[in-house]
Amino acid sequence: MSETQLIFQLSHPGRSATSQAPKALSDDKLSAIPAHLRRKQKPALPEVSEMQVVRHYTNLSSKNFAIDKQFYPLGSCTMKYNPRGANRAAMLPGFLNRHPLAPESHSQGFLSCMFELQNFLKEVTGMKGVSLAPMAGAQGEFAGVAMIRAYHEARGDEARTEILIPEAAHGTNPATAVMCGYKVREVPVGKDGDVDLEALKEACGPQTAGLMMTNPSTCGVFERQIEAISKAVHEAGGLLYYDGANLNAILGKVRPGDMGFDVIHMNLHKTFATPHGGGGPGAGPVGVSERLLPYLPTPMAGQRDDGSYHWVDSDTLDTSIGHLSAFMGNAGVLLRAYFYARSLGREGMIRVGEFSTLAANYLLKRLEAVGCTAAYPDRRASHEFILTFAKEAKELGVTAMDIAKRLLDYNQHAPTTYFPLLVPECFLIEPTETESKEALDEFVDAMAAILEEARSEPDMVKEAPFTQPVRRLDDVKAARELDLTWTD
Amino acid sequence: MPYIPHTPDDVRAMLDAIGADSIEDLFDEIPAHLKAAGKLDALPEGLSEMDVTRLMNERAAMDAGAVSFIGAGAYQHHIPAAVWEIATRGEFYTAYTPYQAEASQGTLQVIYEFQTLMTRLTAMDVSNASVYDGASGLAEAVLMSLRANRKSKSRKVLVPAALNPRYTSATQAIVENQDVALETVPFCQEKGQTLVDSLKPHEGEDFAALVISQPNYFGSLEEVDALTDWAHANGMLVIAVVNPTAMALITPPGEWGAEGADIVVGEGQPLGVPLSSGGPYFGFMCCKQKYVRQMPGRIIGRTVDMEGKQGFTLTLQAREQHIRRSKATSNICTNQGLAMTAATIYTSLLGPDGLTNVAAHSHANTQALADKLTAIDGVERAFVAPTFHEVVLTLPKPADQVLVALAEKDVLGGVSLANDYGMANAILVNATEVHSEQDLQLFEQALKEVLA
Incomplete structure (x- = not known):
């Protein structure tokens, strides 16, 4: 494919997309703006x-x-099909043109969707209250930990300075804890992918504000000791935070609220099929147990006895951790999630967990059969699983990165690589429930072919990809000789 | 099964390959008493696309039909048809974060072009790939100023009372857990501006930064040169909060005072993003080159591939959470990619003259609206400072009451300043290029009737 010029290189003085702007105004219409500010x-x-x-x-x-073009098995990212109907519904003129500060009299349609979505999310997570305000997973995490902090502070419990995080966790977890003013203590993970319970118990104490964890974990397995973990943290006076990155695995099968979590964030751009948009926008609603209800971020949708809807804002919920954006979060993303929830309904929700787990376990078994090495061979996969290429890296000099790049030549998007950090040379693979068996089989064929190439032509694999718009990029040059804007 | 392709034969074959009897067997590591069976009863039955669309059509229609003059941080502008037709192409809409650079050159080049556009609009050196929105962008800028201002040991930042109060409260909520304090600078009650005189009590005190909003919440244009020079003379960085449309007409922050602003943030929504109940929008964030390593969020650089061909890639990732974990500049791990893509297309379509004309019409229409409304008995401009495309009017009756009465006539007449500023009779109104002469007359007529 040829090099595309930059939009700036196409520019010619005096050319314009004339029909797109109002006509020029004479300068006297601007006389109210002082010359020195122009x-x-x-x-x-x-x-x-x-x-x-x-x-x-x-x-x-x-x-x-x-996703609309290729299989995209990025672990912990849930790249499932994004229904087109959801996009069209969210872009209906009544929704698109509604100003965020429009009065409640002109907001009943929108508020009703938000109120129902809050209730659906409560039901599928088993939590007592939900706020849709956070604009992304990381902001949901922030809201969750800020609520934990507000809870301890309201009780005058000021000695709690630490958040516990399993070492396999997403990087956002420790970064979030720090943004909320906490120190981070990492907890080791055992060889079977479960948290080292004894180490956790030792780490718990009067300094523990809470534990942040993902379940199924980023090791792609269900944390079997969840109840013991919950007990240990709660007995120490800490709260339990659920990172909803992997909620797709258990949707309809088991609920974070029933596992003992006090607060959870959901990634609607994962579990509820809203688009990733090349890196955003997402939406990261939070759900809480009874004791954190007073601290939920505002605004939220509420319903009056007469059935009409209203905003619940910080003026009526003055214990709230407050607003996290200028308005109410990524409303358009929430409408897409609402469409998805209505379209799936109860039965559809249950199928998500079932079929994403079926797809992952099938793909794992087939990949093992063609010579891939599972990181946790004795465990059930959740909706995702880890392969390790430590052997290939050592014996053939072909790394997980090389295999990932070569997959692009087979028209397969690479899985998540080098995460979690504790498994060397790894792939984290999440096929989702929306991929057909044929698509999974094609991926297996591609992996089998690449493993063969790694043995017969390792140098070729190390130079992949060959079919993309560019070859491997010089990241060192990019960082050393910063070129962040175009100069004519 | 909605969106699930598997036939019963597929399921059987997959279970056989796994060596399991049923799908339920795959959940055998979950303690049985924790399972959710029967607990989702409050969820409704699933609906077809046609039925959900009908339902949402009805809901959307309930909120349509009024003429709105509300601004207060989100503005109506004409959005060319091409903007969202292209932005919602599956190749942009359903792509992930561009971690695999070779397979993401489309998204990466768009971000590089976006970074360039934003630096040109604001006259700054560098830009990131966007943050969630303008308000949370200000919170990030405040935290960034603490890292960037090496001369200051302070964890305090000066914030004008004339800043959008929603920005102040969101920033407060985000930074307070890190023991950062925002100290308010009052505004001049006559002018509706932040005066250097109000800053004088803080002369010689240690603050990391001064926030300057141009225009401010009241639509007033601030004397940015004097404010900027005062902040720099007192060892503070300047964080500019600007409206991107205004940048076509108004001095950009890179040119404020002798040295220019240090960090610039703002709400990107006016650049081709629909009002959509408050989001998704995007916050833009620019800074001087010397502070780039303190900037949060994704940044794209231009480089070459192994054959020497131009390509684009994520760079300076050592600032980010997926590498640095607890030592990252922020926990942010997305940008508002799709909204930012729309803004890049919008800005390219409008070009320098188009954006200038949009800004000029918005200003002129707001002036015309203010002239019409202040011709009504008892309605006056609250402040004497020059304005861009928003203005505060005082009414002879309580604002909240007037706004309700206007809404009954399907005129959304702006935002009341009663709660946020204790100005019980004041409203903030906005007009842009989308408002016709008839729209302005409609507002005038409705207000006359309500006040009569």
Whole structure:
């Protein structure tokens, strides 16, 4: 594929997409703006025609992998099909043009969807209250830990300075704990992928504010000692935080609230099929147990006795940790999740956990059969699992990164690589419930072929990919000779 | 089964390969008494696409039909048809974060172009790939200023009372757990501006930064040069909060005072993103080159591949949570990719003249609206400072009451300042290029009737 020019290189002085802007105004219409506050030179934006813009960005789009084009088995990212109907519904004019500060009289349609979505999420997670306000998983984590802090502070329990985190956790967990003013203590994970319970018990104490964990864990297995963990943390006076990154695995099968979690965030861009959009926007609603209800972030949707809907805001919930954005979060993403929830219904929700788990266990067994090494061969896979290529790296010099890059040549997106950090040379693979058996089989065929290539032509695999718009990029140059903006 | 492709034969074959009798067997590591069976009864039955669409159509229609003059941080602008037709192409819509750079050159180049556009609009050196929204962007900027201002030991930042109060409260909620304090600077009651005189009591005190909003919440244009020079003379960084449309007409923060602002954030929504009940929007974030390693969020760099061909990749990742974990600059791990993509297309379509015309019409329409409304007995401009595309009016009756009465006539007449500023009779109103002469007359007529 040829190098695409930058939009700035297409620019010619005086050219414009004329139909897209109102006509120029005479300068006397701007006389109320003092001259010394006026911009001296026009911003150097591209001067291009409408068709040039459309063609440029359409061509750029073709340089992406996407769920709509390829199998995308990124572990812990839940790259499932994003229903087109959800996009159309969220972009209905009544939703699209509603101002976030429109009065309640002109917001009943939107509020009713949000109120119902809160209730659906409560039901599937077994929590007592839900706020839709956080704008991403990481912001949901922030809200969750901030609520834990608010809870301890309200009780005058100021000695709790530490958050416990299993070493396999997502990087956002420790980063979030620090943003909430806590120190982080990591807890080791045993050889079978479960938390080292004895080490956890030793780590618990009067300094423990809480434990953040994912279940199924990032090792791709269900944490079997969850009740013992819950007991240990609660007995020490700490609270239990559920990172919902892997909620897809257990949707409809087991609920975080029933496992003893006090607070949970959900990634609607994973579990509820809203698009990843090339890196966002997501939505990270939080659910809480009884004792954290007073601290939920605002605003939330509420319902009056007469059936009408209203906002619950910090003026009526003054113990809330407050607003996390200017308005109410990523409303358009929430509408897409609402569509998905209505479309699945009760039966559909239960099937998500079942079929994502079926797909993962099938894919694992088939990959083992063609010579891949499972990191936890004695465990059931959850909705995802880990392979390790430590042997290939040592014997053939072919790393997990090389295999990932070669997969792109087979038109398969690479799984998550080098995460979790405790498994060397690993892939974290999550096929999701929406991939057909044929798609899974094609991935297995590609992996088998690459393992064969790794033995017969290791140097070729180390130079992959060959079929993409670019070959491997010089990341060192990118960081050393920073080029972050275009200069004409 | 909605979105699930497996036939009974597929399921049987897959279970056989696994060596399991049933799907339920795959959950045998979960303690039986924890299972959720029978606990989802409050969920409704699933619906077809047609039925959910009908339901949501009805809900959406309930909220449509009014003419709105509400701004207060989110603005109506015409969005060219091409913007979202392209942004919602599956190749952008359903791609993941561009960690596999070779298979993500489309998204990566769009971000690089976006970074360039934002630095050109704000006259700054560098930009990140966007953060959640303008308000949370300010929280990130406040935390960044503590890291970047090496001369200051303070964990305090000066924030004008004339800043959007939603930005102040979100920033407060996000930074307070790290023992960061926001100290308020009052505004001039006559002008509706933040005056250097109000900063004088803080002369010689240690603050990490001063926040300057241009325009401020009241729509007033601040004397940014004097404010910037005062902050720098007192060892503070300057965090600019700006409206991106205004940048086409108003001096950009890179040119404020002698040295320019140090960090710039703002709500990107006016650049091609629909109002959509408050999100998804995107926050933009720019800074001086020397502070780039303190900036949170994703940053894209231009480099070459092993054959010397131009390519784009995530860079400076050592700042980010997936590498640095507890030592990261922030816990943020996404940008608002799709909204940012839309803004890149919007800004390219409008170009320098188009964006200038949008800004000019918005300003002129707001002036015209204010002139019409202040011709009504008892309605006056609250402040004398020049404004961009928003203005505060005082009414002869309580604002909350007037707004309800206007809404009954399907005119959303702005935002009341009663709760946030104790200005019981004041409303903040906005007009942009989308408002026609008839719209302005409709507001005028409705307000006359309500006040009569």
